[in-house]
Amino acid sequence: xxxxxxxxxxxxxxxxxxxxIAFRIYSVIFSFCVIVFGxxxxxxxxxxxxxxxxxxxxxxxxxxxxxxxxxYAKQAAADIPENHDRIILLDRYMPQETNVQTYILDFIDSxxxxxxxxxxxxxxxxxxxxxxxxxxxxxxxxxxxxxxxxKHIEVLKRVTQIKRVNVYQNGAxxxxxxxxxxxxxxxx
Numbered sequence: 001x002x003x004x005x006x007x008x009x010x011x012x013x014x015x016x017x018x019x020x021i022a023f024r025i026y027s028v029i030f031s032f033c034v035i036v037f038g039x040x041x042x043x044x045x046x047x048x049x050x051x052x053x054x055x056x057x058x059x060x061x062x063x064x065x066x067x068x069x070x071x072y073a074k075q076a077a078a079d080i081p082e083n084h085d086r087i088i089l090l091d092r093y094m095p096q097e098t099n100v101q102t103y104i105l106d107f108i109d110s111x112x113x114x115x116x117x118x119x120x121x122x123x124x125x126x127x128x129x130x131x132x133x134x135x136x137x138x139x140x141x142x143x144x145x146x147x148x149x150x151k152h153i154e155v156l157k158r159v160t161q162i163k164r165v166n167v168y169q170n171g172a173x174x175x176x177x178x179x180x181x182x183x184x185x186x187x188x
Contacts, residue, residue: 100134100185103158110152116142116177124180132185135163140177149177159184 108118120139142149146167153160164180 100183103156103183104136106156106158107153110156111140111142111149114142114148114152115144116140116149116175134183134185136181136183138177138179138181140175140179142175142177143173144175146175146177153181 104121111118117140118138119141120137122137124135124137140149146165150162150165153162161182161184162179163182164178166178168176170176
């Protein structure tokens with residue numbers, strides 16, 4: 001058996017000394033390494049690196065945004081003690097929920113308490129308004145004097161600016177009022 005192993009080792013050594021056979025063997029080993037390490041190693045590695053670079057850029061952008069927000073939050077925290085007395089007013093005039101629909105329902109309820117009925121409602125063109133402002137036009141009819149209606153509007157929990165009020169009274173004592181309001185909403 002030892003003789004067989006020695007003979008086999010001698011034959012392999014003699015065959016590897018032959019340049020043509022050794023070149024073929026080394027070519028197969030080189031091709032195998034290129035396929036295994038190149039295709040299965042370098043390609044996934046390059047994909048992983050490009051993905052990580054994109055994530056790194058996104059993380060840097062988010063870091064800058066967070067740093068800006070942190071500075072803004074520090075400034076807001078410094079402004080709170082200075083404006084502490086005004087926070088009560090903000091709570092008084094800004095509702096907890098920002099839906100405009102809820103405000104409109106509250107508005108209709110408040111004008112009905114003052115003896116008026118809503119006859120026409122429309123939103124006006126807001127191309128020149130800033131973000132968070134909504135202009136609405138209302139037509140109301142009622143039998144009481146309009147100052148009660150304005151008082152009811154002013155106590156609503158929303159910052160409202162009355163831009164224009166036109167009051168007409170017919171012979172039967174019915175007031176027709178056209179009102180243009182700007183209501184402000186919180187922008188998030």
